[in-house]
Amino acid sequence: MAQIQFTTQDYPKADRLEVVRDVYAPVAQVELGVPRREIPDITIRMCLLPGVTVALAECSTLKVTRGQAQLADGNDNISLLLNPGGPGGWESHQRHLRQLACPAGFGCVGFKDRPGLIDFHGRPGQRARFLSIDFPRALLGPRVADLDRVAKGLLVPGDALQLLMRQALALTRSPDVQASAAGPCEMEQLLDMATLALGGTPDATARAAKRGLSMARLRAIKADMAAYAGHGELSVKWVAKRYGISPGYVRALFDRQGTSFTDYLLELRLQRAYRQLSRLAPGERSIADVAYAAGFNNLSWFYRAFRQRFGMTPGDARYGVELQKE
Structure with a gap:
């Protein structure tokens, strides 16, 4: 799995229009239309899995054709175009399909072998957000009962679509969070959730539901936990409310993995505290600051748990890095 990022903020403002048209657009195989007198503001984070590409775009007002x-x-890939929410919005225009304005939490289907356009509506200082998941047609197409029919309307929020969106977003986050979310079955689980979200054939739906929903929900929960581990209010109840499930079901998901929510x-x-301590320069931050930033609210408990887990004190971990630097 590889992650790629492109952002116009790496370039001087005077060069950004030329960069997106002459560098980014040819690589992405699109044309970009930018309003007159506006400077394009685009950030793309991509995750490349075997056969599947996930991309999160945040951009100012522009047309992508x-x-x-x-x-x-x-390229005849099938794309799931999803709106993860944000201040702006976008519309999908594709030949033989309806023009679709996609609200937050919804999605639609795009076909790479048909002409099409995405019209992004950003706002001054704010950017529209767009999440795409590209699947090879030969991989996803046979699993969907009626792809042309489902492509004519919006994909409405449901368990499968929400889990798919969360799982895809986790793959575009920072490397630390991405490592917690990723695994050898990532592509297959994205494919299962896409099958359920689009309406699979009876056989494909049965297979995806059997192996996919509970595992995808657990993976999404773990990805959220990695992202929000530093928040002291993170708890079983917080996760259950976020996913619309019971605290008991959350605990059961971890029990099946041979662990518990609390231990995970x-x-x-x-691990977050250890990484931070190992990277600290002398005198940069106190151990207490690191502990609180990692989500601990009791220093005595943090010291005991750290020593039990790593066989050293937090001070030993920090001191060891300083010795290496000397």
Whole structure:
């Protein structure tokens, strides 16, 4: 799995229009239309899995077109275009399909082998957010009962779509969070959730539901825990409310993995604290600051848990790094 990022903020404002048109657009196989007198503001984070590409885009007002010139690349992937929410919005226009304005939490289907356009509506100082998941047609197409029918309307929020969105977003986060979310079955689980969200054939739906929903929910929960481990209010009840499930069901998901919610969260926080301590320059931050930032609210408990887990005190961990630097 690889992660790629492109942002116009790496370039001087005077060069950004030229960069997006002459550098980014040819690589992405699209044409970009930017309003007159506006400077494009685009950030793309991509995660490349075997056969599947996940991309999160945040951009100012612009039009992204895939026309006849770009169709010559022969790409026939099926794209799930999702709106993860944000201040702006966007609309999808594709030949033979309806024009679809996609609200937060909804999605739609895009076909790479048809001309199409995404119209992004950003606001001054604020950017529209757009999440896409590209699947090879040969991989996803046979699993969906009626792809052309489902592509004519919006994908409405449901368990499968929400889990798919959360799982995909986790893959575009920072490397530390991404490492917690990723695994050898990541592509297959994205495929299962896409099958359920689009309406699979009976056989494909049965397979995806059997192996996919509870595991995808657990993976999404773990990704959220990795992202929010530093928040002291993170708890079983917090997670249950966020996912619309019971605290007992959350605990059961971890029990099936041979662990517990509390133990998993403790490990995340200890690993976060250890990483921070090992990277500190002399005199940079106190151990207490690191502990609180990792989500601990009791220093005595933090010291005991750290020593039990790593066989050293937090001070030993920090001192050892300083000795290496000397």
